Structure formats: structure tokens, C-alpha cells
Amino acid sequence: MLMTKLRGVRGATTAGSNTREAIIAATEELLHALVEENGLDPDDLAAVQFTTSPDLNAEFPAVAARERLGWDAVPLLNAHEMSVPHGMRYCIRVLMFWNTELSQREIRHVYLKGAVNLRKDLAGAAKR
Numbered sequence: 001m002l003m004t005k006l007r008g009v010r011g012a013t014t015a016g017s018n019t020r021e022a023i024i025a026a027t028e029e030l031l032h033a034l035v036e037e038n039g040l041d042p043d044d045l046a047a048v049q050f051t052t053s054p055d056l057n058a059e060f061p062a063v064a065a066r067e068r069l070g071w072d073a074v075p076l077l078n079a080h081e082m083s084v085p086h087g088m089r090y091c092i093r094v095l096m097f098w099n100t101e102l103s104q105r106e107i108r109h110v111y112l113k114g115a116v117n118l119r120k121d122l123a124g125a126a127k128r
Contacts, residue, residue: 003101004099004101005099005100005101006097006099007099007100007102007104007107008095008097009038009040009095009098009107009109010093010094010096010109011033011096012091012112012118012119013026013027013029013030013091013115014089014090014091014092014112015056015090015091016090018057018058019058019059020058020059022058023052023056023058023059023060023061023063023064023092024059024063024067024068025064026092026112027063027064027065027092027094028064028068029112030094030112031065031094032069034094034110035069037108037110038098038100038107038108040096040100042069044100045074045098045099047077047097048062048065048074048075048076048077048094048095049076049078049079049094049095049097050062050092050093050094051079051080051081051092051094052091052093053081053087053089053090053091053092054080054081054083055089055090056091057080061094062076062077062078081093088114088115088118090114091114091118092115093115
């Protein structure tokens with residue numbers, strides 16, 4: 001019998017610019033890819049945390065989850081990453097807390113666009 005455990009699913013992408021439209025579009029694309037890669041049901045999400053690089057402040061990434069994916073019952077949190085001199089620009093990161101029967105090794109982390117370079121070791125075949 002498989003047991004459901006709380007697992008973390010990571011992903012990141014880059015927005016084309018610091019505009020509301022660019023942040024929402026990049027976040028929506030990332031979330032759709034994470035759902036598709038993992039067969040994820042939003043009802044199984046405990047919470048989702050988004051972070052952005054300090055140069056992204058035109059909109060909250062959580063807006064994409066609520067408005068575009070309908071995740072209005074999922075607890076969502078937005079924050080800024082540390083301002084590190086060599087940090088990636090226009091970067092949106094996500095950590096999903098997911099109740100699943102999958103093992104850690106079965107989880108598919110997704111890194112898109114310029115963010116592919118962040119964690120090649122985790123991205124696996126899900127890199128785009």
C-alpha cells in the first residue's frame with residue numbers, strides 16, 4: 001500500500017521583462033509545465049511559494065495561479081529572492097508542497113528559458 005507524503009516540487013523560469021503581462025505569462029507557462037510533467041492535481045497541493053528576483057516587481061506570480069489556473073483555494077505566497085550580485089535576472093521560482101504517492105526520485109522539476117542553468121541536476125528531461 002502506497003502512502004501519501006508531502007513532497008516539494010521545484011521550478012523556475014525567466015520573464016522577458018518587468019511587466020505584469022510578462023510575469024503572469026511566464027508563471028502560467030511554468031505552472032502548466034509542472035502540472036503536465038507530474039500529473040499534478042491542484043487539490044493535492046498543500047501550498048505554493050513563489051519568489052522573484054529583486055528586479056521583478058510589476059506583479060505577483062501568484063496572480064497567474066489564481067487568475068489563469070483557478071487555484072483560488074490553494075494557499076499561495078510571494079517573496080523576493082536575496083539580492084545576490086551574480087543572481088539571475090528576471091527569474092521566477094516556485095516551490096510547490098504536494099501531497100503525493102510519488103517518491104522523491106519520481107518528481108519532475110521543471111526549469112524553463114534562462115532558468116535551465118540554475119539546476120541542471122534536478123531538471124532532467126523536463127528542461128526546456
